[in-house]
Amino acid sequence: MKIAWKEMRKNKTKFLILGSIIFLVSFLTFIISGLANGLSQDNAALIKDLPEGQFYLNENAKQTYNLSKIDTGLQEEIVKEHPQATAFSVQMGFVNDVEDKQHSVAFLTSTESDVFEDVREGEILLDSSLKEDGIRVGDVLTNNQFSGEFTVKGFVDKKKYSHAPVAYINITNYQEMYRVMEMQTIFIPGKDAPAYNGLESFSNKTFLNAIPSYSAEQMSLNMIIWFLVVISGMLFAIFFYMMNVQKIGLYGILKAIGMKTIALFKMIWFQMIAITLVALSLSIGLSQFFNFVAPEGMPFHLSLDTVLMLSAVFLIVGFVGATISGFQIKKIEPLQAIQQGEM
């Protein structure tokens, strides 16, 4: 490994350039990943924070949450059979504050439940992000689809749905506003997944895809993330390929004097791992720092688990890239190198 280290020390600029590119690519990946997680929380924290369980939609709803209606009779039967089950509905809407300013919210109502907040008629419980808009406990809010008024009962932390703050309201108020008696979804916590005629069941993970725009948004961001990871692997492959081309003569001589091919591979691997570790350490540090200083309104959430998982992927992809470039070393004939001129 000494020879690999010596080469890096002697050719600092070359390795610094590669390290900088890997740092920038990995930093960008972490930032986009933080943004993807943040947007995912912003889009579906309400669902993501629920315990493991099964969601049921009407099987005619084409796996789209908005189109689902659960038959009232069936709903009662399920709730009777599973006392911990809850039926709930979410609809996008808005509330007007005391100054008649409109605020987008996701109205949520549910049958009596341990997983959702219970509110009485005329009361409303809001996501705490609305505090920033100046709404306070006790404020009176209105909605033009609702004949009465809502009094703000309190706030809950980080309950978002479809990028809007959640507003818990009573089932009676909800039915008046949306002129609908049926609920959209039934949720049964736990690992059991009983089947019901006319209903389609979803796990927590698959239910997220039933939220409009969720999968499209996440797929685009994840695609960018994986592209960046692949690009970093290709960078290693191209960089080491170029370096290997320059060093064919050297490798040939080293092979001629008896150096094992695996020792040359180890040299490349050492350099690749050293560069990646330094670049990743810097980008992990910087992205975690960004986690703290990101503006309040920016949906950014980067957990250490995600960072470590992506770092491992970077190392694996870098290793593959460097190894692919190293295959040409295997083909080098010492004789050809000797017959070439000075390196």
Added chain:
Amino acid sequence: MATFLIEDVTKTFTNGEVEEQILKGVDLTLKEGEMTALIGPSGSGKSTILTIAAGLQRATDGEILFEGKDMTKMSQEEIRQVRASEFGFVFQSSHLVPFLTVEEQLLLMLDVAESKLTKKEQEKEVDKILKLVEMDHRKDAYPASLSGGERQRIAIARAIIHRPKILFADEPTASLDTKRSKDVMELLRQLTKTLKLTTLMVTHDEEMLPYVDRIITMRDGYIEE
């Protein structure tokens, strides 16, 4: 005492449908402490026999006996091991590793040869060999800062640091001026005697022949002793 025997070695190259026989049955015995020069016109096969003897390419037919073992029957890995521990190489260009100092070049060779010496012993050995080639004052220098003659001296030091039995030199003076060429030849001769090496050298330069013990002329794939 004979240490290296080349018996009836042939080498045929195939280029498409055309076959060309470069070596047409070469016999050669190399002796310990003896410096042998292979001379002959271009295309006579002298470099080919050197590279076959050094295990850098395979013979088409014949035997190469090193310490009683036929190298033509060895696997690639066995040949690599022989090259690493028993052979030394000096090439036309010095082919030093550009990012290693003089001392590191020699330590690397000891590493490649899987030397059993301790780190301290290795360092002592490096000092000893550098004194022998009169380059101990450039121990920390990189190849780029050395002259052509100095580089070739370091290449020779690298070739003998692990105490090989056979030293192969392919046109070792081709890139040097006359004075430096003579210095290098004197050094090779001196090392062959002092370290009891078996040295096989290819050269074009007739001015270098007074330094060798034996001259073998090759022509059209045969030896014309």
